[in-house]
Structures are given as C-alpha cells and as structure tokens.
Amino acid sequence: MAEDTREVERQCREFRETFMRLRDEINKVIVGHTEIVENVLVCLLAGGHVLLEGVPGLGKTLLVRTLSSALTLTFRRIQFTPDLMPADIVGTNLVTEDPGTGRREFRFQAGPIFHQCILADEINRATPKTQSAMLEAMQERSVTVGGKTYDLPYPFIVLATQNPIEQEGTYPLPEAQLDRFMFKLLVPYSSREELHAIVDRTTSGAPPHARPVLDGEGIVAAQQLVQRVIVAPHVKDYAIRLVLATHPQGEFAIESTNRFIRYGGSPRGVQAVILAAKVRAMLDSRYHVSFDDVSQPYLPSMRHRVLLNFEGQAEGVQNDDLLREILEKTPRSTEEAAKTS
Numbered sequence: 001m002a003e004d005t006r007e008v009e010r011q012c013r014e015f016r017e018t019f020m021r022l023r024d025e026i027n028k029v030i031v032g033h034t035e036i037v038e039n040v041l042v043c044l045l046a047g048g049h050v051l052l053e054g055v056p057g058l059g060k061t062l063l064v065r066t067l068s069s070a071l072t073l074t075f076r077r078i079q080f081t082p083d084l085m086p087a088d089i090v091g092t093n094l095v096t097e098d099p100g101t102g103r104r105e106f107r108f109q110a111g112p113i114f115h116q117c118i119l120a121d122e123i124n125r126a127t128p129k130t131q132s133a134m135l136e137a138m139q140e141r142s143v144t145v146g147g148k149t150y151d152l153p154y155p156f157i158v159l160a161t162q163n164p165i166e167q168e169g170t171y172p173l174p175e176a177q178l179d180r181f182m183f184k185l186l187v188p189y190s191s192r193e194e195l196h197a198i199v200d201r202t203t204s205g206a207p208p209h210a211r212p213v214l215d216g217e218g219i220v221a222a223q224q225l226v227q228r229v230i231v232a233p234h235v236k237d238y239a240i241r242l243v244l245a246t247h248p249q250g251e252f253a254i255e256s257t258n259r260f261i262r263y264g265g266s267p268r269g270v271q272a273v274i275l276a277a278k279v280r281a282m283l284d285s286r287y288h289v290s291f292d293d294v295s296q297p298y299l300p301s302m303r304h305r306v307l308l309n310f311e312g313q314a315e316g317v318q319n320d321d322l323l324r325e326i327l328e329k330t331p332r333s334t335e336e337a338a339k340t341s
C-alpha cells in the first residue's frame with residue numbers, strides 16, 4: 001500500500017513538473033493571458049479541443065504556434081476563408097495512372113487535417129458546409145472520403161480561433177460543432193503593463209522562442225494518467241447537477257435557467273468538466289477530485305453549450321453570468337441541499 005502511495009505521488013509530481021515546464025516555455029513568448037495558457041494546457045492533457053475567441057490581434061494564433069513549438073508533434077495551420085472547401089481540409093480522391101500498365105485508379109490524397117496539432121485559424125470565416133468537415137475529425141479522430149474511413153494520427157488536438165460573431169464576414173459555428181470543443185476561452189485585451197512587455201519583446205531584437213518539452217508519447221501517457229484519477233460519487237453527482245441545472249424546466253433548474261435558457265448542456269459538458277477537474281486535481285498533487293476542481297473549469301466547459309432563448313437575447317443576458325449564478329445556487333452536497341430547502 002505504501003509503495004502504491006509513493007508511486008501515485010511520483011506520477012502526480014512528474015505530471016505537475018511537465019505542466020509547469022510547458023507553461024514556462026509558452027510564457028517566454030506569450031505575455032500575460034496566464035489563465036488562457038493554463039486552460040489550453042488543461043485541454044491538451046485531458047485530450048480535448050479548444051476554441052479561442054477574441055478580436056484580431058490579441059495573440060490567439062501566436063499562442064497556438066507557440067504551443068506547437070513546445071510539443072514535438074506534427075503541426076499544420078489551416079486558414080479558414082469563405083472559399084475554403086471541405087476537400088481542402090480532409091483531402092480527396094485523385095485519378096492516377098500507373099506508368100507501367102497505364103491503368104487508372106483512384107488514390108487518396110490526404111488533406112492538412114492529417115496532422116497531430118491543427119490550428120484552425122478564424123474558423124468562423126468559413127461557410128457552414130466547410131465547418132462541418134471538422135465534425136467527424138474532432139469527435140471520431142477519423143475522416144470519411146468516398147465511403148472509406150481514414151484514421152487521423154494520435155494524439156490529435158484542434159485549437160481553433162474565431163472572431164466574435166458581431167464582426168462582418170463571419171458565420172456562427174453551429175451548436176453541434178461548438179459541442180465538440182472541450183473549452184471555449186475568451187481572450188481579453190492586454191493590460192497596460194502587458195503591452196509594455198509585448199513592445200519590449202517584439203521591437204528590441206529577436207523575439208524569444210519556445211523549446212520542445214513534450215512529445216506525442218508523453219502526451220498520451222499524461223492523458224491516460226488523467227483518466228485514472230478518482231472521482232468520488234458525491235463529487236461526480238455535483239458535476240452532473242451543475243450541468244442539469246442548465247436544462248430549463250428540469251429538476252435542478254434555477255429561476256434564471258427557466259427564464260433565459262432555451263437549451264442546456266449536453267453529456268459532453270459533464271465529460272469536459274470531469275476531465276478538466278481531474279487535471280486540476282493532479283496539478284494540486286492529488287489523485288482525487290474535489291468540489292473546487294469541478295467548479296473551476298465549469299465556465300469554459302459550459303459557456304458554449306448554453307443557448308439563450310429570445311428573452312435572454314433581448315435582455316442582453318451573458319452566458320457566463322448565468323453559469324456563475326448556477327454555481328452559486330447549486331448546493332455541493334446533499335447535506336447543503338437539505339439546509340437550503
């Protein structure tokens with residue numbers, strides 16, 4: 001038993017050290033956005049995809065490029081534009097001729113999606129038809145062309161950037177596609193101090209670069225370790241109730257849910273919260289999930305999975321404000337629920 005405990009402690013320590021090295025390498029290039037960087041790494045080690053939203057020029061693309069430099073994974077950037085077609089992403093069958101026999105046959109030419117780390121840059125500038133080409137790749141880690149399925153390399157992570165939908169020339173991502181992202185992260189403007197640091201780094205000689213820290217095998221091992229972290233039944237039930245509280249007219253819905261929400265979170269929302277909570281527990285040198293581990297990733301896991309109704313949109317209600325109210329009003333345990341009832 002003591003040996004098992006020491007082994008768990010060693011694994012937690014190595015996991016935390018790897019996370020810190022990755023974060024430090026990225027911070028050599030990225031100024032500020034500490035919470036954004038940490039959440040991107042949480043998604044990476046939990047095996048999820050990330051959607052980064054913010055106006056142009058905030059460093060979203062640079063963050064993804066820097067992450068790819070810190071990982072020894074094959075990397076490809078796909079620039080989404082209105083004229084991009086699905087075949088430009090997944091690939092297509094081409095007619096080829098055998099030089100010896102002259103026989104013609106179809107041969108599959110893989111698209112840029114066949115890499116381990118994908119930057120889907122400005123994903124909401126492509127048409128919905130092209131956006132849908134990412135659905136199977138993100139969920140099944142495979143693509144189907146001409147009736148034949150091709151597996152994507154593993155590990156596989158998509159980091160997409162998008163401008164707010166109020167900007168001209170964009171197409172809102174459909175709910176089915178949004179649900180494939182583990183986190184939606186809102187990238188804020190840099191502060192005055194951060195802008196000073198950005199100017200110093202980018203206008204005074206060669207900018208810094210991130211060095212490789214983790215390879216594909218290391219990422220897979222970390223993801224498998226996260227899967228084994230223990231979640232007690234009452235903590236798991238708390239995560240489930242938090243997601244069910246976004247369902248209007250449901251058993252755990254609060255007043256604001258019934259008033260402003262049209263559709264709530266899916267089962268993928270619960271999965272995202274639990275996986276992120278497991279990573280947070282490991283970073284705190286624990287092999288079990290706490291209530292705080294669950295509440296911490298609740299907003300980035302759920303903000304893109306809640307759809308407001310007409311009243312919510314007309315009132316200008318923000319998803320994050322609704323989710324914070326749900327966090328505040330949802331009891332953590334059955335004992336707390338009994339006291340508040």
